Amino acid sequence: MKTVDFLYFDAGGGHRAAATALKAMVEQQQRPWTVRLVNIQEVLDSLDVFRKITGIRLEDIYNLMLAKGWTLGSAQGLKFMHLVIRLNHRPVFRLLEQHWKDTRPDLVVSLIPNFNRVIFESLHSALPSVPYTTILTDIADFPPHFWIEPNQDQHFICGSEKAVAQARALGHLADRVHPVSGMIIRPTFYQPVEVDREAERRKLGFDPAKPVGMVLFGGQGSKVMLEIAERLSDVQLILICGRNANLADELKKQRTKAVHHVEGFTSEIPYFMHLSDFFIGKPGPGSISEAVAMGLPVIVERNAWTLPQERYNADWVLEKGIGLVVPNFRRVSDAVTELQRDLPRFRAAARGIHNRAIFEILDILENISAGH
Numbered sequence: 001m002k003t004v005d006f007l008y009f010d011a012g013g014g015h016r017a018a019a020t021a022l023k024a025m026v027e028q029q030q031r032p033w034t035v036r037l038v039n040i041q042e043v044l045d046s047l048d049v050f051r052k053i054t055g056i057r058l059e060d061i062y063n064l065m066l067a068k069g070w071t072l073g074s075a076q077g078l079k080f081m082h083l084v085i086r087l088n089h090r091p092v093f094r095l096l097e098q099h100w101k102d103t104r105p106d107l108v109v110s111l112i113p114n115f116n117r118v119i120f121e122s123l124h125s126a127l128p129s130v131p132y133t134t135i136l137t138d139i140a141d142f143p144p145h146f147w148i149e150p151n152q153d154q155h156f157i158c159g160s161e162k163a164v165a166q167a168r169a170l171g172h173l174a175d176r177v178h179p180v181s182g183m184i185i186r187p188t189f190y191q192p193v194e195v196d197r198e199a200e201r202r203k204l205g206f207d208p209a210k211p212v213g214m215v216l217f218g219g220q221g222s223k224v225m226l227e228i229a230e231r232l233s234d235v236q237l238i239l240i241c242g243r244n245a246n247l248a249d250e251l252k253k254q255r256t257k258a259v260h261h262v263e264g265f266t267s268e269i270p271y272f273m274h275l276s277d278f279f280i281g282k283p284g285p286g287s288i289s290e291a292v293a294m295g296l297p298v299i300v301e302r303n304a305w306t307l308p309q310e311r312y313n314a315d316w317v318l319e320k321g322i323g324l325v326v327p328n329f330r331r332v333s334d335a336v337t338e339l340q341r342d343l344p345r346f347r348a349a350a351r352g353i354h355n356r357a358i359f360e361i362l363d364i365l366e367n368i369s370a371g372h
Contacts, residue, residue: 001032001033001034002032002033002034002106002107002369003033003034003036003104003105003106003107004026004033004034004035004036004105004106004107004108004109004365004369005036005038005103005105005107005108005109006019006022006023006035006036006037006038006109006111007019007038007040007108007109007110007111007112007119008037008038008039008040008111008112009039009040009041009112010039010041014137014284014285014286015111015112015137016037016039017184017186017286018111018135018137018183018184018286019037019111020037020186021184021185021186021187021358022035022109022111022184022358022361022362023035023037024186024187025187025358025359025362026362028187029362031362031366036103036105040112040115040119043095043096043099044092044095044096046095047088047091047092047095078142078146078308081114082114082145085114085115085118089117089118092115092118092122093118093121093122093125094122096118096119096122096123096126097122097125097126098126099122100122100123100126100127100130101126101127104127105127105130106130106369107130107131107133107365107368107369108123108130108131108132108133109133109134109135109365110132110133110134110135111135111137113138113142113146113147113309114145114146116134116147116148116149116152117145117149117152119132120132120149120152120154124153131154131155131368131369131371132152132154132155133154133155133156133157133365133368134147134148134154134155134156134157135156135157135184135361136148136156136157136158136159136163137183137184137285137286138163138285138309138310138312138313139159139160139162139163139183139285139312139313139316140160140162140163140166140312140313140316141163141166141167142308142309142312143166143170146309147163148163148166148167148170148172149170150170150171150172151171153176154176155176155177155178155364155368156172156176156177156178157178157180157361157364158177158178158179158180159179159180159181159182159183159184159285159357160182160316161179162312162316164177164179178364180356180357180360180361180364181354181355181356181357181360182289182292182353182355182356182357183285183286183288183289183355183357184357184358184361185286185289185290185293185355185357185358186290187358188270189270189290189293189294190293190358191270193270193271193274195271195274197274197275200271200274200275201275204238204259204261204275205259205261206236206259206261206275207236207259210236210258211235211236211277211278211340211343212236212237212238212275212276212277213232213235213236213237213238213276213277213278213279213280213336214237214238214239214240214272214273214276214278214279214280214281214291214296215228215229215237215238215239215240215280215281216240216269216279216280216281216287217242217281217282218242218282218284218287219242219243219265220242220243220244221240221241221242221243221244221247221248222247222282223247224329225239225241225247225251226247226250226251226254227329227330228280228329228332229251229254229256229260230254231329231330231332231333232332232333232336233254233255233256233257233258234256234257234258235258235336236258236259236260237258237259237260237261238261238263238272238275238276239251239260239261239262239263240263240266240269240272241262241263241264241265242264242265243264243265245264248262248263248264269290270290270294273290273291273294273296274294276294276296277296277343277347278296278297278298278299278323278336278339278340278343278346279291279296279297279298279299279323280298280299280300280329280332280336281298281300282300282301282306282310283300283301283302283306283310283311283313283314283317283325284310284313285310285313288300288313288316288317289355291350292322292350292353292355293355295347295350295351296347296350297322297323297324297339297343297346297347297349297350298317298322298323298324298350299323299324299325299326299332299335299336299339300313300314300317300323300324300325300326301314301325301326301327301328301329302314302325302326302327303327303328320349320353321345321346321349322346322349322350322353323339323346323350324338324339
């Protein structure tokens, strides 16, 4: 029985979601692994320089920034964070080195950016025979020093042609760079939704003959959903607000020409996507990939407020022909009109993307662990 560590942190939620999805699939397939989910933030808590300065953990600062929409200038903020990481390389290295000696994994898999140099070096020092793999949970890297570090004898698992090219350009050999067919999504997105779509749409008050859009902005929602709902007053919508009860209340108070079904936190995203015809949201790799897995074309926004590591995602949407990109959601009505004008083509493009990454990744990790 091999012990496999999946490293994550809670900055944004996508890293934990990917680690949890992999663990669930390992258990579903009954692979002979003991999987440990390791929150690197907790391992490094005693050295959290950001908390010493602000009183708030690094991942909490990031999540607060997302919740408040304070993302303008995030590329410069990323440079500052990389500087702090470099200045604290030695104490972080020592702490992680001791962690590996104490816990002794057989395989370490990183699902986090920014820290891959110090994680690799500390693991190589403590347990030189243990292989190290980084799974990019973004569609592409945002160099330098975000996902892919040069001059490290490690493996990379990349969910796009661009990410593979980026790893190869930094000198990593073909047998260390493993392409897969997309991002990690939860196993539930591969299971059929066994409901009568037309009947379920009627239950929510929709006219089943007319298109329905889903609006989703992560687990905390976003106030931009109020503007989207207002501008799409005459479009049938499912609005998922997550844990943001105040947002849900405000949306329910809006007077609209078409039915807007407002939902709070739910684990039934595949069900609601099954009832929808297109998706509106932020250009996060997880939400885009989930929508496309359910055959939904997407409308996303890209501008100066978009997180730098997510800007390529909008390019990818256009490259694959699976949706539209708007400079801001003041243009969402025009985008919906354009999308609906050719909805069958966009839906066919989305259905033409076959993302089997979660299955491919486990086979790749099996081979890496076996030394192949």
